[in-house]
Amino acid sequence: MIDDSEFDDIPGTTVFTPERSRKGYHLNQFCMSLMKPENRERFKADERAYLDQWPMTEAQKQAVLARDYNAALHEGGNIYFLAKIFATDGQSFVQAAAKMTGMSVDAYNAMMLSGGRSPEGVRSIKEGR
């Protein structure tokens, strides 16, 4: 068997492994549907009803409704698919990324302008580096 466990050794990072892809299939395919303007309108008109058309788990639906992208990643979502949700909301990658880090957009932007997040200490959980 192929061992993907090394991918879980990176702090604060969810790698889109085969296991996550299988878990998140319907969540991600729902996201893809938002690439059509008419589907975006239907979703915005009644989010819950739109989500109920997809064979997603309740946890996946709650993550979408709450725009809790870390939870959505945990439920098998992939960031490029989840991007269709925040694009529908008129939000940028910076706004979504800031939310996932728990920072305000201003604080996140300030971090990026000062050179971004250092890899120091967030390379490996096991090795603490």
Add this chain to the structure above:
Amino acid sequence: MARISAGVTTSHVPAIGVALDLGKSDSDYWRPVFAGYEWSKKWIAETKPDVIVLVYNDHASAFSLELIPTFAIGCAERFAIADEGFGPRPVPEVVGCPDLAWHIAQSTILDEFDMTIVNKMDVDHGLTVPLSLLFGRPEAWPVKVIPIAVNVVQYPPPTGNRCYLLGQAIRRAVESFDEDLDVQVWGTGGMSHQLQGPRAGLINPEFDHEFLDRLVNDPESLRSLAHIEYLRESGSEGIEMVMWLIMRGALGADVNELHRFYHVPASNCAVGHLVLEPAANDSGGPS
């Protein structure tokens, strides 16, 4: 005969496209980013390539989870601009080069690279932002484009070594095409960035500068760089840099560096950009 005259690498940050499309490229935030491409815009206006083999990754635009090709080559006459969730970018449609694209598909497949042939594919910011950076905002793109989409979304992506070898196979394919065409190969994406999770915003200039140096002068050493190292050092989306190795493999062993640019930040990303040409004395054979 067709020939590969140059290679270009550049990040393809979507916010760069948005800044251009909304006329914000002269703002204090964006001016330094676009300044890094001024030299390249003049260079490409003078060199006038006929075709660009543009290596990029689709960001869940043309390919959902229904179909995930590792290497896909666009053989169509034209490619529409994808709606990524906020309407298509207001840029010209992309005109393909089916004669050369089909030849590259045939040649690389017989060379044992199992390419997926695509006859209908909307292209997203991964392909259009590099064109905008080099050509600005023309009425029509002044080159034909052969899109090569590489899966770097679903694990596992291809290895850096496989990408480098594909680049060599693309060179063999181009050089066996009878028509006299000036062809460039572009590798896009990167550099260090992470768009997801609590570690989002990661930037690693030390890694990026070393990657640029090695890509130019010691690409052989990058062939064995493992996926996990890209992820740890350059962020989860830094993995896009494996695509730069396709460009580099296509240029042959030795190159001349014509231009280099590096800047932090553009949105969540470190922007890196190189313009390279094959060294005159290079035979192009596999090393």
